[in-house]
Amino acid sequence: MDDPAVEGRLASEGVHSVLRGSPLAMVMGSPVHDFPDDLYIPPDALEVFLETFEGPLDLLLYLIRRQGFSIVDIPVADITRQYITYIEMMGELKLELAAEYLLMAAILTEIKSRLLLPQPEEASAEEHDPRAELIRRLQEYERFKAAAVEIDMLTRLERDVHEISCDTSQIKTHKVYPDVDMVELLAALKEILKRADRMTHHHIQREPLSVRERMTGILNKLHRLGRLPFSALFDVSEGRAGVVVAFLAILEMSKERIIDILQDEPLGPLEICALMSHEEASSWS
């Protein structure tokens, strides 16, 4: 027959029969030739099989539960044989086995051999059951394995329910700023002066504040209104002192190259403008 499908089947049966040469395991007295149906995968995909298990305890637990055994009644000889068959198969297929799998094989073999030794009469059978530690570990692992399944079934954020959030751009927040006391400010000033005293090369130019304040005021006005006639920067109602302060402020700013004093024609009116546009000024940040 040239039917490729049949050929394929024969081929896979051929693989099977190699494995069938000896039973995979003896379970409760009867030979087991095949991988359990729900787990059977072609041998070249044994890697997947290996990944199915979370470690030797998981594999062992599977073997025990699969055959309907009880953990406390674990027939060590049978299970050991099955376990080792799996491990060897994977070894033959050059799959990288975690060391824990091999360690478990050793533990099982040891338990098996100890069970074969005659037990000293006076010792309690339970206390010296070589299987005890393994049973405890299997039971404990099984509990957490089940718990992992249960926690996965809990209603969970992101998967089952979703946290709600709405846009808050309409909410007006007022930023809360730290309070500052004038006393703190003056204490800072004192510190600066103390330091300045130690470093005489740092000099604070100490124009009277009123001149400084006027400089700021005039600059603001220039930015708001642009070029202004010289006379517009004076307010006669301030009296002589006020006029002098304004004049000094203009001179100082001219000296510092902050403003320009312009005269379009000889003996023409003086005009004052800031040396930068207000756009430039406000673009600082």
Added chain:
Amino acid sequence: MELKHILEAALMASGRPLTLDEFGRLFDEAERPNEAELLMALEHMAEEYQWRPMELKKVASGYRLQVREAYSPWISKLFEERPGRYSRAFLETLVIIAYRQPATRGEIEEIRGVAVSSSIIKTILEREWIEVIGHKEVPGRPALFGTTAHFLDYFGLTSLAELPPLKEFIDPLGGESAGVDALLTTMNQPQTAAMADSPHDLNNSHE
């Protein structure tokens, strides 16, 4: 402005659970509602939501608004990645920490029988589901992991006591289960004693 609407707006705006205390602090002291008033308003809110796609849920770090599970088929389409798929190794590590906390990595490995990959611990730490709550005073001073409020929030729980109880598997064939009990008690493992069937006592010790 109705109280329940203010609380609703706050939950919508915060996008995280809020405690009664936090609700209270939305108000100036003079107008601050008391706890009973807040609870009453929350109850009204929950009632109103009965016919809406959201629900009010109490979790570990407070009250939160969430889209009902029934809507997840549509909502999940909003998100590129399919979230919330975790490997068995991840989940087993997580539950061991949850039920056994504080637990070291060595203890987790002892139970699972295999090495715990660093990347799993790192992922759970990054998700802020667990945190290092101390170090065990043994050689190497391994980190002790415990779960966070965030973990409980994520799984919709208010406390560890709400975790499903750890199951005791009764072996049908083992007629000697009494023997096993005896076995377990003679093994004199402090951890076995600490591992009650329900995690209630864990909760106390962690909080």
Added chain:
Amino acid sequence: MELKHILEAALMASGRPLTLDEFGRLFDEAERPNEAELLMALEHMAEEYQWRPMELKKVASGYRLQVREAYSPWISKLFEERPGRYSRAFLETLVIIAYRQPATRGEIEEIRGVAVSSSIIKTILEREWIEVIGHKEVPGRPALFGTTAHFLDYFGLTSLAELPPLKEFIDPLGGESAGVDALLTTMNQPQTAAMADSPHDLNNSHE
């Protein structure tokens, strides 16, 4: 499941604006509502929201649910940070600008003897206590800072002249102090004359 509820759930869960197209893609092709149906559902939703603390708003990138502005007094409390304290560098920078305005950053640095970080200038600007009032015509055209009316208001001053005169701070340092002496003697005379009327004249009283 009502269409408007599905759309509402999606908006709540996404926390961002969604387009009609995105609404459509929540559904499998066979069940996908057409645009008219979506718009109708959104309209119904908007109506329902009339009495709720959120509103449906069409913005450039789609539809979004937003908390109504009227809830600001309460909701803003969620976002408020506890104010800390200003650093010494902040206070020194501010006081130098106050006394030495208009001042450039370089001048402040020269007086303080250390660099002034941009973030400090930015913080004072943000508080609206200082503003850029111009640029100095020197290489780099550095910004000139001056104090604002806000600054005066905050400290309860009607003008800078009400700031305590520098002299009060210098006297306790001791007359023999060379540094301060140098500071005082650099003052130019015409300004001293100009200050004759001011009760807070810095120079007059220094003999």
